[in-house]
Amino acid sequence: MMDAIVVGGGPSGLATAHAVIQARPGARVAVMERSDLRPRGATFGVCPNGMRALEAIRPELKQALMQHHCDYEQRVIYDRTGTRMPSPPGDSGKTRILQHGEYIQVAWHSLQSTLAEALPPGTLHTGHRFLGYSESSGGVAAQFETAQGVRTIEAGVLIGADGGQSAVRQALLGDGPPQFLGMAIWRAVRPRPAGWTDDHAVWGGIGQSIMVTALQGDLLCWQAFRPWPADKLHLIGGRRQAYIQENDGGSAAQQDGVGSASPSELGAERIRRCLDAFNEWPPHVLDLVATTDPLSVTEHGQFFRDPDTCQAYARGCVALVGDAAHLGTPMLSQGCSQALEDALELGRAIGQFGPTPEALAAYEAVRVPAASEVQRWSFKLLRQFQQGQPGPSEVDVNIDQGFIKRQHAPLVPAVTARSG
Ligand SMILES: Cc1cc2nc3c(=O)[nH]c(=O)nc-3n(C[C@H](O)[C@H](O)[C@H](O)COP(=O)(O)OP(=O)(O)OC[C@H]3O[C@@H](n4cnc5c(N)ncnc54)[C@H](O)[C@@H]3O)c2cc1C
Numbered sequence: 552m553m554d555a556i557v558v559g560g561g562p563s564g565l566a567t568a569h570a571v572i573q574a575r576p577g578a579r580v581a582v583m584e585r586s587d588l589r590p591r592g593a594t595f596g597v598c599p600n601g602m603r604a605l606e607a608i609r610p611e612l613k614q615a616l617m618q619h620h621c622d623y624e625q626r627v628i629y630d631r632t633g634t635r636m637p638s639p640p641g642d643s644g645k646t647r648i649l650q651h652g653e654y655i656q657v658a659w660h661s662l663q664s665t666l667a668e669a670l671p672p673g674t675l676h677t678g679h680r681f682l683g684y685s686e687s688s689g690g691v692a693a694q695f696e697t698a699q700g701v702r703t704i705e706a707g708v709l710i711g712a713d714g715g716q717s718a719v720r721q722a723l724l725g726d727g728p729p730q731f732l733g734m735a736i737w738r739a740v741r742p743r744p745a746g747w748t749d750d751h752a753v754w755g756g757i758g759q760s761i762m763v764t765a766l767q768g769d770l771l772c773w774q775a776f777r778p779w780p781a782d783k784l785h786l787i788g789g790r791r792q793a794y795i796q797e798n799d800g801g802s803a804a805q806q807d808g809v810g811s812a813s814p815s816e817l818g819a820e821r822i823r824r825c826l827d828a829f830n831e832w833p834p835h836v837l838d839l840v841a842t843t844d845p846l847s848v849t850e851h852g853q854f855f856r857d858p859d860t861c862q863a864y865a866r867g868c869v870a871l872v873g874d875a876a877h878l879g880t881p882m883l884s885q886g887c888s889q890a891l892e893d894a895l896e897l898g899r900a901i902g903q904f905g906p907t908p909e910a911l912a913a914y915e916a917v918r919v920p921a922a923s924e925v926q927r928w929s930f931k932l933l934r935q936f937q938q939g940q941p942g943p944s945e946v947d948v949n950i951d952q953g954f955i956k957r958q959h960a961p962l963v964p965a966v967t968a969r970s971g
Contacts, residue, residue, distance in 0.1 A: 553579045553706035554906040556693050558681040558719050560584030563873025563890035564712030565666035568674055570608045570898020571906075574962045578906070581704065583695055585680035588667060592659025592849070593738035594621065594764050594772045598949065599652025600957040601888025604895045607959040612669055617653070619661035621766050623751035631755045633833035644946045651955045658740060658766055662887070681718050684709055684869070690906075691868045707906030709869045710897065712890075715854050716790060717875035723866055728790050729854035729878050732933060735779035735787050737825040737850050740772045741843045747771065754836055757939045761829065761836055773839055777828050778937065779852060786824065788851050818845025825850070855880050855933070858926040862919055864893075865911035872897060877922045879929035882936060883945055885954060889922050895959055902965040925954055 555571050557564045560582050568580045597605075597616070606613040626645075628636040648654045667675055679695040679702070690707040711719025715729055743765065750765040759777040766772055779787060812820075825840055825848070856878045864876045873890035897914045904910035928948050935942040949955045 552690065553581050553704060555580045555708050555710060555901065556691070556704055556706040557582045557710045557712050558693070559712035559714060559717075559873075559875070560586075560588070560663065560667065560675055560677070561712060561714060561873065561890075562662055562666065562887050563875070563894055564710070565663065565670065565675070566605065566608060566612075566891050566894035567710055567712055567872055567897055568670055569612060569666065570894045570962060571901050572671065572674075573609055573964065574898040574902025575905070575965050578901070580674055581706070582670070582675045583679035583681060583693075583704075584675060584677050587677050588660075588664060590658070590660040590664075590740070592663075593740060593774055594656055594658050594766065595887055596884040597655050597657065597662070597891070598884055598888040599648065599654055599955045600959075601885075601891045602653045602655065603957070603959045604888065604891040607961045608891070608895050608898060609669070609962075612666065613653075615665045615669065616657065616662060617655065619657045619665065619767065620655040621657065621764065623656070623765060625751070627749055627752040628756075629752065629754045629833070631759070631832055633754065633836070644944070647946055647950060648955060651950065654955075656764065658772065681713060683722050684719075686868055707868065708901070708908075708911060711869065711871040711875045712873050713875055715874040715878040717871065719869065720871055720875050723869050723871065724863060726860060729856045731781050731784055732853040732855050732880060733778055733781065733937065734776060734853040734933075735828070735850070736774065736776050736853060737821060737828075737840070737848060738772065738774045739840075739843045739848045740766060740770050741839070741847060743769045743771045744839065744842065747839070754832060757936060759829075761832065761840075763836075763839065771839070773836075773843070775825055775829060775840065784852050787821075790852075790854075815845045818848050821845070821848045821850040853880065854878060855930060856926070858923040858930070861923065861926065863915070864919055864922075865908075865915040867908050868911070870897060870911040870914060876918075877926045879926040880933040881929075882932035883925060883929045883949060883954070885925045885929065885949070888954075889925055892957070892959070893918055893922065895962065898962055902962065921957075924952065928952060928954075 557568050564582050568582045571578050571580050682694040684691045684693040691709040692705045695702045711717050713719050753762045761775045764772045861877045864871050872893040896917045900910040900913040
């Protein structure tokens with residue numbers, strides 16, 4: 552029997568595994584991930600509070616992640632016709648965040664691979680899709696679909712780290728899917744075209760924009776955002792898990808309702824929809840989209856949960872972390888940092904109480920107030936953005952609400968090692 556099964560090998564799941572092993576040396580932890588680990592996703596920021604949480608879990612993880620940091624100078628702003636706009640005074644955003652600690656910009660898969668490679672061998676199991684679980688007096692028995700058939704694994708606790716469309720959440724709370732926020736997002740990482748000069752730029756603004764960020768290895772990440780009607784959600788993947796492509800586990804194409812279209816045909820359709828959505832924007836920016844390998848383009852709606860409906864992160868032997876627990880909007884750049892804070896506090900609680908319901912309840916008591924507040928502000932900022940209203944910026948909220956100032960005590964390994 553394992554001590555803990557973690558469902559999901561994204562940032563929250565992998566960091567939770569590290570935290571449990573760090574806090575409780577000798578703990579038997581398994582991370583069950585449905586996909587493989589090939590590069591996917593675009594870039595995101597890890598805020599100073601997230602970096603401190605990662606350091607508190609294991610300082611070496613933070614050092615390893617810093618190697619993937621994509622540093623850039625001031626962001627260049629253009630309107631949707633391509634006319635350069637004045638930059639905010641002193642590029643205040645990044646400078647002001649850096650006053651509160653390290654802030655890094657990394658590719659999603661760099662974070663995933665950094666955390667995965669540092670786990671003890673045999674901890675991470677890819678190709679395992681969570682199906683369901685049952686509770687017993689000694690813990691849980693969880694079922695996974697694998698290429699070899701259904702596998703059942705028993706553990707003291709089950710941790711749902713399976714993202715915004717969490718199956719563990721549905722099995723635990725049954726509160727239905729998250730809400731569609733009325734936004735569509737297209738993203739890709741691609742080679743930098745000859746002559747491309749902008750390392751960090753945004754076209755457009757409130758409500759509709761295309762952002763380009765340079766990555767290591769002469770790569771660029773582009774991300775296009777625009778309002779999208781709910782009655783056309785099915786065209787951009789419906790409620791399909793964000794970022795997952797047709798060849799991840801093979802079931803997303805069926806959910807798309809596209810039958811036998813090949814992954815590259817589907818990718819080409821995504822590019823076409825993105826180009827249609829941004830027609831008449833600067834040609835060289837659209838060319839960046841048009842000449843991207845169709846297989847690397849992701850397309851999805853943006854989803855969110857109301858924080859008032861996210862006040863339970865644990866029940867009995869099952870807990871939720873990261874987006875599975877408190878899916879916010881992307882407006883505060885805090886999704887990953889909150890996932891890392893969850894991992895740290897869950898590890899700390901399991902270090903103190905062992906892999907037990909007491910530990911999960913202690914984790915919930917610490918994290919619900921802290922993560923809810925971030926989730927609530929991320930929603931306020933999204934509404935402001937969608938409605939074109941003036942209001943505090945993402946940076947103002949992160950600083951004024953103290954999110955990026957949060958400090959985290961290091962994990963101290965429990966004296967008691969493996970339990971039974
Ligand atoms: C592939 C991917 C790419 C992303 N790229 C970006 C990005 O470029 N920019 C950005 O801002 N945010 C990105 N995100 C979202 C961001 O990482 C998260 O919002 C945040 O960091 C919280 O992380 P999480 O680990 O809780 O959830 P997630 O990052 O969503 O990770 C959840 C993990 O659980 C796995 N999973 C889901 N269902 C099951 C199941 N039934 N059985 C087993 N495993 C399951 C998923 O494959 C995934 O690896 C991405 C998420 C994913 C899954």
